[in-house]
Every structure is written in structure tokens, then in C-alpha cells.
Amino acid sequence: MGSTNNNKKKKVTFDDIAKYTGFSKTTISRYFNSPDSLTLDNQEIISNALVDLDYKENKVARILANGKTEFIGVIVPNLQNHYYSEMLNRILQTYGRYGYKFLVFVGNEQEETERQYIQELLAYNIEGLIVMSFTLPSRELAKLPIPVVTIEREDRYVSSVNTDNYMGGVQAASLLARHNCEILIHINTTDTTPERPAYGRIRGFLDICEEKKLNHRLIYVSQSDIFEEMQESLYTVFQELDTVYSGMKKGIFVSGDTRANIFLNLLIRKYGSLPDDYRIVGFDDSPISREAVIPISTVGQQIEKMAYEAVSILVEQMEDRKKRRPVLSQEPVHRVLAPILIRRETTETGEETKK
Amino acid sequence: MGSTNNNKKKKVTFDDIAKYTGFSKTTISRYFNSPDSLTLDNQEIISNALVDLDYKENKVARILANGKTEFIGVIVPNLQNHYYSEMLNRILQTYGRYGYKFLVFVGNEQEETERQYIQELLAYNIEGLIVMSFTLPSRELAKLPIPVVTIEREDRYVSSVNTDNYMGGVQAASLLARHNCEILIHINTTDTTPERPAYGRIRGFLDICEEKKLNHRLIYVSQSDIFEEMQESLYTVFQELDTVYSGMKKGIFVSGDTRANIFLNLLIRKYGSLPDDYRIVGFDDSPISREAVIPISTVGQQIEKMAYEAVSILVEQMEDRKKRRPVLSQEPVHRVLAPILIRRETTETGEETKK
Numbered sequence: 001m002g003s004t005n006n007n008k009k010k011k012v013t014f015d016d017i018a019k020y021t022g023f024s025k026t027t028i029s030r031y032f033n034s035p036d037s038l039t040l041d042n043q044e045i046i047s048n049a050l051v052d053l054d055y056k057e058n059k060v061a062r063i064l065a066n067g068k069t070e071f072i073g074v075i076v077p078n079l080q081n082h083y084y085s086e087m088l089n090r091i092l093q094t095y096g097r098y099g100y101k102f103l104v105f106v107g108n109e110q111e112e113t114e115r116q117y118i119q120e121l122l123a124y125n126i127e128g129l130i131v132m133s134f135t136l137p138s139r140e141l142a143k144l145p146i147p148v149v150t151i152e153r154e155d156r157y158v159s160s161v162n163t164d165n166y167m168g169g170v171q172a173a174s175l176l177a178r179h180n181c182e183i184l185i186h187i188n189t190t191d192t193t194p195e196r197p198a199y200g201r202i203r204g205f206l207d208i209c210e211e212k213k214l215n216h217r218l219i220y221v222s223q224s225d226i227f228e229e230m231q232e233s234l235y236t237v238f239q240e241l242d243t244v245y246s247g248m249k250k251g252i253f254v255s256g257d258t259r260a261n262i263f264l265n266l267l268i269r270k271y272g273s274l275p276d277d278y279r280i281v282g283f284d285d286s287p288i289s290r291e292a293v294i295p296i297s298t299v300g301q302q303i304e305k306m307a308y309e310a311v312s313i314l315v316e317q318m319e320d321r322k323k324r325r326p327v328l329s330q331e332p333v334h335r336v337l338a339p340i341l342i343r344r345e346t347t348e349t350g351e352e353t354k355k
Numbered sequence: 356m357g358s359t360n361n362n363k364k365k366k367v368t369f370d371d372i373a374k375y376t377g378f379s380k381t382t383i384s385r386y387f388n389s390p391d392s393l394t395l396d397n398q399e400i401i402s403n404a405l406v407d408l409d410y411k412e413n414k415v416a417r418i419l420a421n422g423k424t425e426f427i428g429v430i431v432p433n434l435q436n437h438y439y440s441e442m443l444n445r446i447l448q449t450y451g452r453y454g455y456k457f458l459v460f461v462g463n464e465q466e467e468t469e470r471q472y473i474q475e476l477l478a479y480n481i482e483g484l485i486v487m488s489f490t491l492p493s494r495e496l497a498k499l500p501i502p503v504v505t506i507e508r509e510d511r512y513v514s515s516v517n518t519d520n521y522m523g524g525v526q527a528a529s530l531l532a533r534h535n536c537e538i539l540i541h542i543n544t545t546d547t548t549p550e551r552p553a554y555g556r557i558r559g560f561l562d563i564c565e566e567k568k569l570n571h572r573l574i575y576v577s578q579s580d581i582f583e584e585m586q587e588s589l590y591t592v593f594q595e596l597d598t599v600y601s602g603m604k605k606g607i608f609v610s611g612d613t614r615a616n617i618f619l620n621l622l623i624r625k626y627g628s629l630p631d632d633y634r635i636v637g638f639d640d641s642p643i644s645r646e647a648v649i650p651i652s653t654v655g656q657q658i659e660k661m662a663y664e665a666v667s668i669l670v671e672q673m674e675d676r677k678k679r680r681p682v683l684s685q686e687p688v689h690r691v692l693a694p695i696l697i698r699r700e701t702t703e704t705g706e707e708t709k710k
Binding site: 014025069071078079080089092093096099102104105106108110113120124227228261262264265268269272273287288290291292293 | 435444448451458459463465479617620623624642647
């Protein structure tokens with residue numbers, strides 16, 4: 001007990017390191033206890049000696065020696081929304097490529113718990129952080145002593161990977177317009193404020209509608225990601241639309257496949273199939289869009305690629321910091337990926353398929 | 356750089372620790388470098404001093420000092436299956452209660468990558484491991500130098516938390532029998548072998564059918580968790596059942612809500628609603644069973660409770676190891692939770708609801 005994991009046969013002592021490097025034991029001890037009191041060159045010599053002497057299996061010693069934990073923290077707002085669970089899935093699968101290991105936290109909008117968690121991770125010398133939750137402003141995240149990359153959230157002061165949401169809104173509205181919908185409706189959530197990337201979906205939708213002079217409407221529903229609450233708020237919307245626009249061809253663009261699936265199910269339960277006067281487009285291309293009773297057309301986020309980009313930006317910034325004399329770029333990197341419109345049965349149905 | 360995160364104001368040196376404890380600096384250095392060379396009592400004095408001297412924020416030093424990383428590794432086979440993403444969700448949410456942080460790995464049946472990952476985690480002194488993947492036998496897991504708890508997988512040599520799958524099979528078959536189904540069909544996957552807890556579903560189903568002399572059939576489908584492959588294999592089964600048992604009332608017990616949802620969707624697409632001659636029961640009570648176009652009756656696993664139990668068994672065993680003179684219980688703990696039958700619309704429909 002007390003010692004690190006059972007590689008007793010090869011316990012490397014301060015003596016061994018001193019002999020190997022030619023430094024005194026006091027210097028070695030200072031290296032472990034207060035590395036800043038040594039020159040960078042001497043730190044490097046000792047750090048290299050630790051590797052040579054096969055400290056390899058004792059990662060904790062390595063961490064002490066060079067601060068490299070190979071840990072990345074990941075904060076997701078929740079795992080109920082299929083978009084987040086799929087993004088997490090893809091992030092975790094970069095292990096094979098980069099070897100970084102992920103400490104995962106589900107935020108559930110508990111601002112203080114999230115702060116505490118981040119502070120804990122910092123105390124463990126994690127090297128970087130991927131944030132998908134909306135809780136903490138990027139101004140606060142930017143002050144953390146490690147690189148931070150956000151995905152699809154407010155990102156003014158930190159690096160980020162986002163989908164071109166504006167283009168997504170344009171694609172969705174254009175597709176519904178091409179299907180000759182007489183009223184275009186965009187359903188989004190009350191928390192989609194202008195500083196969030198997802199606000200671009202609204203702007204893109206509105207711009208196309210105004211440009212093409214299309215009859216349109218924007219509806220906000222509860223931001224809750226709890227299924228029953230999503231269902232309740234969408235049921236109210238569905239009831240109203242189905243009555244008010246009866247007889248008109250309705251093009252429904254729902255922000256998020258999880259909600260698009262709920263809307264679709266309400267329709268199927270009432271009519272048994274997708275009525276001819278409805279066209280539905282979701283957003284995300286999360287698994288539920290394929291698993292739905294009728295596969296849902298969706299503005300696809302390139303989730304796998306976004307996850308890979310987020311980790312790759314982070315790895316680059318983390319590697320920069322490991323250089324002996326790091327030149328840190330202070331400019332946040334914002335990478336924006338094109339959405340890919342995926343046409344499935346909720347738009348390409350009935351007579352129009354034959355076109 | 357090299358030092359832990361920016362709490363420079365309070366850097367505790369070997370000198371400070373030596374003065375505080377009355378030991379020589381050499382002894383302090385030995386404590387960090389080869390703690391086993393000190394008596395347990397002296398280790399304890401120094402370890403306590405580190406806490407008193409507010410090494411609190413420097414977790415890496417604490418890890419070196421006492422081996423407590425507060426990290427738990429979690430291995431899930433995949434995150435496509437809604438059961439696993441929900442179990443992971445619930446495990447991660449125990450952070451608020453226990454403070455343990457989770458390193459998460461998605462196995463995808465890559466046996467060697469999984470082994471490598473575990474070895475890496477061990478080198479980082481993680482304290483415990485929760486395994487949901489099927490890849491490594493429990494005999495191998497039991498040899499790891501840390502406590503392991505499995506969930507719903509082969510668990511002969513390690514501690515585990517499982518659902519009473521046999522009781523679940525009994526509940527499902529009995530419910531379908533009560534609805535006067537003329538043929539009871541259980542769909543399970545080819546990898547459900549007798550050493551897996553899920554095999555109990557088959558035994559429970561068969562025992563009830565034989566006891567009540569019910570017309571029944573067991574069908575195995577591909578074990579793949581890739582949606583398109585699940586869909587394909589279930590489509591074949593659906594086509595056959597719908598033809599062969601035409602006119603008979605069919606009770607379908609599908610192992611896993613993810614598959615039950617696919618089966619239900621095939622029915623809805625063909626008939627527009629759930630036909631009177633079909634009753635469906637899933638297993639898991641994973642979110643998809645509620646989000647389905649028709650809410651699916653299911654043998655509910657108490658996912659939140661199972662996650663909590665798994666972490667709690669692990670915490671207990673990890674705490675045991677931290678005692679100065681640990682008495683390790685070598686007997687694996689197997690905790691079995693009762694399934695809870697949840698009746699929703701895929702069974703409680705039509706005239707029978709009125710009973």
C-alpha cells in the first residue's frame with residue numbers, strides 16, 4: 001500500500017536517478033518537490049532520466065515530473081439528448097488515435113457542481129477540457145489554466161467546434177420550400193439566444209423565408225431535456241398547428257432530432273402514417289433520426305468529425321504547452337463544419353419521391 | 356510548468372513537512388520515493404501532515420503520498436444501445452454523492468484496446484473499475500490489483516450488480532399469457548450464453564411456457580448493436596412471424612428495448628397502429644421504451660439503483676483497501692435487483708384496458 005501499483009521489482013530510487021544524471025540527491029529531491037527551483041535544462045535532463053530508467057509504468061511519477069497526465073475532462077449537459085450521447089461516444093473513441101483518456105461529467109445545469117468538478121480536475125492536472133454544457137460563460141472558461149474547446153455553445157473567449165448553423169437553417173427552410181409547403185414553421189427552444197451557435201438555425205430559416213416571401217412562423221418551446229416535458233410542450237404545439245393550419249401543407253423544421261421524433265410520433269399516433277400535408281426536418285443526425293418509426297430527414301451535424309476536430313484542436317494546444325519554452329497562441333480557434341442535409345422519408349415521401 | 360496548477364502561494368516543501376512532523380528531510384524524501392521503507396505508523400504521520408499542511412489542492416502529491424486518486428474506470432461495450440448510455444448517465448451522476456470521478460472507455464469489442472486501456476488506468480492508480488463490456492472474462496478481471504464490479508455480464512470471479520433476469524423472463528411470459536396470447540415468442544441474441552445474466556430471461560420465459568403449457572418459440576437474432584444490422588435481422592423475423600402466425604394472437608417478448616422499438620416500428624409501418632393480434636414486451640426500461648411511437652411495456656431494470664449499487668460496492672471495497680492494515684474480503688459480492696414490470700400501451704391496449 002502507499003506505493004504505486006505493483007511493479008516492485010524495479011523500484012527506481014532517488015539514488016538511481018542521481019547516479020544516472022550526475023546530480024546530487026538533493027537536486028533530484030528538489031526536482032520532485034519544487035521543480036521551478038531548477039533550470040529548465042536540468043528539469044529536462046531529470047525528466048528524460050525518469051523515462052530512461054523505466055518510470056514508464058509509474059505514470060504518477062511521470063505526472064509529478066512533467067505534468068503530463070494525458071487526461072481530458074469532458075462536460076456534457078446531459079445524456080438524455082441523443083445528440084450529446086452520440087457526441088460523447090465519438091469523443092471517447094478518439095482514444096485509439098490519441099491515447100488521451102477522458103474524465104466525463106454530466107452537468108445537469110448544476111452550475112456550482114460543475115465549477116467544483118472543474119476545480120477538482122485541475123487539481124489532478126488534467127491537460128484540457130471539452131465543454132458542451134451551457135452553464136459557465138466562455139469568459140470564465142477562458143481563465144482556466146488549461147486549453148478549453150467547446151462544442152455547439154457560446155464560445156466567444158475559447159476555442160470551439162460548431163456546425164454552420166446558419167447554413168443548416170437555410171438548408172432546412174429551402175428543402176421545405178422545394179416541397180411546396182404553404183406554411184413553414186420552425187420549432188426551437190427558449191434558451192436559443194443570439195450568442196449560441198444554434199441561434200444561426202433561426203437566422204438561416206428566417207432569412208430564406210423572407211427572401212422567398214414564404215408564409216412562416218417561429219415557435220419557442222421549453223428548453224427542458226426531460227422527455228416528458230419535451231413531449232408535453234410539443235403536444236401543445238402539435239395540437240395548435242394541426243388545427244390552425246388544417247388543409248395547408250405544413251413544413252416543420254424542428255431544432256433537434258430528439259424533438260423531431262416526438263413531433264413525428266404525435267402525428268403517427270393520430271394518423272397512423274405521415275399525412276401528405278406534413279413535411280418534417282430535424283437537426284443533428286443523431287441516432288434517433290434513423291431509429292424513428294419513419295426515418296427523419298435532418299440537417300446533419302458531422303458529429304464524428306466534430307468530436308475528432310475538438311480533440312485534435314485540444315491536443316494541439318496541449319502539446320504546445322508541453323514544449324520547454326511554450327509560445328502560447330492566445331487567439332481562440334473557431335472551427336465551423338458544414339452541415340449535411342440528409343433526406344429521408346419525412347420529406348421524400350408520396351408523389352414527390354417520383355420527381 | 357512542471358509544477359501543479361497555480362497555487363504557488365502555498366508551496367509546501369520537504370522542509371515544511373520535516374519541521375511539522377519532526378522527521379528528517381531524508382525520511383520525508385523516503386516517504387515519497389519508497390514509502391515501504393517506512394513503518395506504517397510513520398507513513399500515517401506523514402500522510403496526515405500532508406493533509407494538515409494543505410496539500411489539499413495538490414492532488415498529484417496526495418496520490419503519490421497515499422495512492423488515492425479518487426478515479427474509477429468505466430468500460431461500456433458501446434453507447435448506441437440506450438441501456439448502456441442510460442447506465443453510464445446514472446453512474447456519472449453519483450459524483451455528487453461520492454466525489455469519485457470517472458474515466459470512461461467505449462470498448463466496441465476491441466479486446467486488446469480494452470486491455471491496454473485498463474493497464475493504462477492502472478498505471479495512473481485508478482482505485483476501481485466498473486465493467487459492462489463482455490470482452491474480458493471475469494477470471495482475468497479478478498486478477499487486477501483493484502476492486503472490480505461488473506453490471507449485467509459474466510461475473511463468476513468478481514463482484515457484480517445484476518437484475519434478476521429469471522424473474523424478468525417469468526414476468527414477461529406471464530403478462531403475455533394473461534393477455535391470452537396464442538403463441539409466445541421470445542427474441543434474444545446469439546451471444547446470450549448460460550454464463551451471462553441475461554440468459555435468465557430465456558430460462559424464465561421457457562419455464563413459464565412449459566409450466567403453463569403455452570405454445571412458444573425462442574428466436575435468436577444477431578448480437579450486433581449497430582442499428583442497421585439490428586433492424587435487418589429483426590425485419591426477417593418480423594416478416595416470418597407475421598406470415599406464419601397470421602390470425603393468431605402473438606405475444607412478443609424482445610430482449611432489450613432498443614430491439615423492441617425496432618420491432619414495434621416495423622409493425623406500425625405496416626399497419627399504422629399496433630394490431631390487436633400483437634402484444635409486445637421489451638426489457639430494460641431504457642429511455643427508448645418511453646420515447647417510442649407507442650410507449651413499450653417493459654421488464655424494467657432499476658437502472659438508477661443498479662448504477663448506485665455498483666458504485667457503492669466499489670466504494671466500500673476501495674475504502675477497505677485504504678485502511679492502514681487492510682483486511683481484504685476476497686469473496687465477490689453479487690447483488691441482484693428485482694425487475695419491475697412496467698405496463699404501457701404495447702400490452703395494455705384495446706378492450707383489455709377496460710378489465
